[in-house]
Amino acid sequence: MERQQALIALQALANAARLDLLRLLMAKGKAGLAAGEIGQCLGHSPSRLSFHLNQLEQAGLIQSRRDSRNVFYSADPAGLGGVLSYLLNDCCMDHPEVIACCAGAARRAVQVSLDPVPDESGGMAAP
Amino acid sequence: MERQQALIALQALANAARLDLLRLLMAKGKAGLAAGEIGQCLGHSPSRLSFHLNQLEQAGLIQSRRDSRNVFYSADPAGLGGVLSYLLNDCCMDHPEVIACCAGAARRAVQVSLDPVPDESGGMAAP
DNA sequence: TCCATATTTCAATTACTCATGAAGTCTTGA
């Protein structure tokens, strides 16, 4: 991820309404949630909600798909992953202490995403 | 790290000048850099620089100490670590796919900071 | 076709962030 893209994503994250939104969508997984349901969950007006959803989508942090009358929004894990990766690798140059501070998460990360790999015969991580 | 604190840190990060600042200070390590030198490196006016340094300090991302006439600023690795940890753990609930996206960093993280992770199947896909 | 539901867009307003330059504080050395 490039600096400019990371900056856009950080700006998207730097807002309470949007952070709540992302958190909710992360919890809901791939299926996501219809805009109306999100609005009910968080108590936002339709236009306010639409505004923030749009910001998050522009930033590559969420995705949308239309299903009949509803528009379903879901978190894009790669988007947030990219931001984290940018901060960790590029901005901090993998500074050991930064890493140590989120090592709990990082460790689970490795165990979750890397451990179950049986061999490397062309097999990639299965996300 | 709590949501409110994470939000403040994200707001601090969501600015090009401050991201550059943090990156520079990360590179300079514990010793840090005097405000004047930073200003020369990045070409900011004193008041502009002071404004952004203050934002970063309020957010817990950098620290300052006075040494004679100079004020030295240095990155606080725990601060950024906290934000990353918040995003990874609390916001994403350790979502495997998010984690996979920064697994390269995470993996180095674990290797650098923690006892060895039991994974010798070697060639993981580096994202 | 007409209506109801779901969501987005628009315009206006308010609130906030950032840059600038002048003035102020702190510290050191003459």
Place this chain on the structure above:
DNA sequence: TCAAGACTTCATGAGTAATTGAAATATGGA
């Protein structure tokens, strides 16, 4: 104690972001 250096703070103005409510755009069903 005075002057200079190194920063910070303050006041102002420009630009940007966020909220609101009304109007517009889809979509599906009677």
